[in-house]
Amino acid sequence: MDTGTHIVMGIALGGLAMADPVVASHPITMTAVISGVIIGSLAPDVDTVLKLRDNAVYIRHHRGATHSIPAVLLWPLLIAGAISLIFPEANLLHLWLWSFLAVFIHVFVDIFNSYGTQALRPISNRWIALGVINTFDPIIFGAHVLALTIWAFGADPVWTISILYITLFFYYLARFALQAAIKKAVLNTIPGASAVFVAPTMRFFHWRIAADTERHHYVGRAYGRTINIYDKFMKKEMPENNLIQAAMKDKNIAAFISFSPLYRWEINEYGDIFEVRLIDLRYRSNDYYPFVAVAHLDKECKIINSYTGWIFSEDKLRKKLDFSHN
Secondary structure (H helix, E strand, O other), X not given: OOHHHHHHHHHHHHHHHHHOHHHHOOHHHHHHHHHHHHHHHHHHHHHHHHHHOOHHHHHHHOOOHHHOHHHHHHHHHHHHHHHHHHOOOOOHHHXXXXXXXXXXXXXXXXXXXXXXXXXXXXXXXOOEOOOOOOOOOHHHHHHHHHHHHHHHOOOOHHHHHHHHHHHHHHHHHHHHHHHHHHHHHHHHHOOOOEEEEEEEOOOOOEXXXXXXXXXXXXXXXXXXXXXXXXXXXXXXXXXXXXXXXHHHOOHXXXXXXXXXXXXXXXXXXXXXXXXXXXXXXXXXXXXXXXXEEEEEEOOOOOEEEEEEEEOOOHHHHHHHHHHHHO
């Protein structure tokens, strides 16, 4: 989920913590716990700072180690330990328990996005992405803001947040049901489809779709159960030549492949420069495919420059590549 949603989730969890008699009866513990759940709701996304290094590192590691099983166990210890230094009279056990719940919920809800997490590391490095909730879901965010507003006007926080969570539970069930219906509609629309990808958008009934058959890539949108196919690409085997082998070793190309299960490729020649481009088919937007990896190589198959990330115009992509070359 996005940072704003994680913040309101943390505040809401602070309201639910009032159900704990130890928290509700001890003001210092209450203050410490509210601080702990808000920090815990944000802590796993500390790896966002990897963007400052480069996109390849960020794509490979975001929601990786910081969302793993050891991290889920370690974050609450660090948070509770740090806060106890500020509030030494707070109940340490209950501070740790609620901080742990905040961290766990953060990692858990991220699983429902199409980006997913490596939540089972070190048992498995597989990305878990259920793809039923957009990274920013206005209904989930709005429901939290509404509940927090009702609490601010004097409603009982435990009952208010409990009703919120029960409502969202059924909302998630509805999202799963709609996703299953769309996948079935895609299979009916594209006979022989495999690797069907259905990704949510900020609109409840609007979903991105991509699918493979033996010979083609298909990209489109779903509006409820109505499937509209916008693009159809002939599948091509990637050649095994020196150019491709050199490009595959580039860190940006490698990061893209580790993240994107459904993509097509292009090789273009511009004078003495060869361009290898990989295009993620899952995120078509306004007739453009914004998530790409591009590598430029010379005639000796040496990397001149490369880039991977979100780019919404060719001009911006060229500027990124020129910058990386300089």
